[in-house]
Amino acid sequence: MADTNEITMNILLLGKTKSGKSSLGNSLLGSYEFESQFFPYSLTTECRLCRIRIPQFARRMGKELCLKLQVLDTPGSPHSSLTQEEVKYKIKRALSQQFAEGLHMALLVLRADIPLYYKSPTQLFLSIQDLLGPNWIYFTTVIFTHGDQLHEAQIKEDEYIRSAPKTVSSLLEKVHNRYIFRDPLDRTLRGERAILASRLLDYVRQNSYQTLQTV
Numbered sequence: 686m687a688d689t690n691e692i693t694m695n696i697l698l699l700g701k702t703k704s705g706k707s708s709l710g711n712s713l714l715g716s717y718e719f720e721s722q723f724f725p726y727s728l729t730t731e732c733r734l735c736r737i738r739i740p741q742f743a744r745r746m747g748k749e750l751c752l753k754l755q756v757l758d759t760p761g762s763p764h765s766s767l768t769q770e771e772v773k774y775k776i777k778r779a780l781s782q783q784f785a786e787g788l789h790m791a792l793l794v795l796r797a798d799i800p801l802y803y804k805s806p807t808q809l810f811l812s813i814q815d816l817l818g819p820n821w822i823y824f825t826t827v828i829f830t831h832g833d834q835l836h837e838a839q840i841k842e843d844e845y846i847r848s849a850p851k852t853v854s855s856l857l858e859k860v861h862n863r864y865i866f867r868d869p870l871d872r873t874l875r876g877e878r879a880i881l882a883s884r885l886l887d888y889v890r891q892n893s894y895q896t897l898q899t900v
């Protein structure tokens with residue numbers, strides 16, 4: 686029987702190569718589990734799942750709740766040594782093997798300091814739909830990495846969102862404005878984990894803990 690004092694969140698990291706997926710995964714896990722480095726090639730070539738349990742994460746009806754976080758890191762696309770088809774195949778296979786019970790949230794990782802290039806918003810939507818199916822819009826949160834660069838440039842987050850190009854604004858509208866800015870320089874790994882995990886748990890609660898079936 687499932688432990689009712691434990692909440693599970695199955696999280697998928699998606700995004701272009703070098704967008705900061707593995708580093709975000711480490712922040713979520715609160716430790717350096719995924720390899721994340723500055724290199725002139727795509728570091729992640731295989732999907733990899735890491736899990737942690739965070740005791741006493743929240744309370745429900747007077748009881749302590751433990752959060753079980755399962756984070757699936759993926760190779761980015763375009764990739765320096767894999768074709769787009771290979772990346773897609775690896776992600777789909779990992780989703781079916783690791784998250785057979787479904788996915789709570791896909792985190793679409795975008796660099797805030799680099800323009801998001803797609804021919805049109807539709808092209809971007811189709812590429813996500815191709816992986817996650819038509820209900821992706823309910824189970825996707827956009828994570829802007831390199832938020833520290835915005836601070837340096839003295840651009841506020843709401844200002845950035847207001848001036849974002851059509852592809853980004855259409856994407857945020859599609860995912861019901863679920864987005865989070867990451868500013869890793871501002872916090873410790875565990876401090877960032879507490880903030881990210883609780884924002885994500887709010888989104889998962891809003892979905893009544895339902896999961897996206899991807900197979």
Ligand SMILES: Nc1nc2c(ncn2[C@@H]2O[C@H](COP(=O)(O)OP(=O)(O)OP(=O)(O)O)[C@@H](O)[C@H]2O)c(=O)[nH]1
Nearest residue numbers: 702703704705706707708721722723727728729831
């Ligand atoms: N300044 C800053 N650097 C970041 C941020 N996120 C990631 N990085 C750095 O960007 C580089 C790439 O980050 P990764 O997490 O390895 O990116 P990835 O998407 O997993 O990369 P691949 O697996 O190689 O495709 C690393 O040097 C990170 O430390 C951020 O928010 N701000």
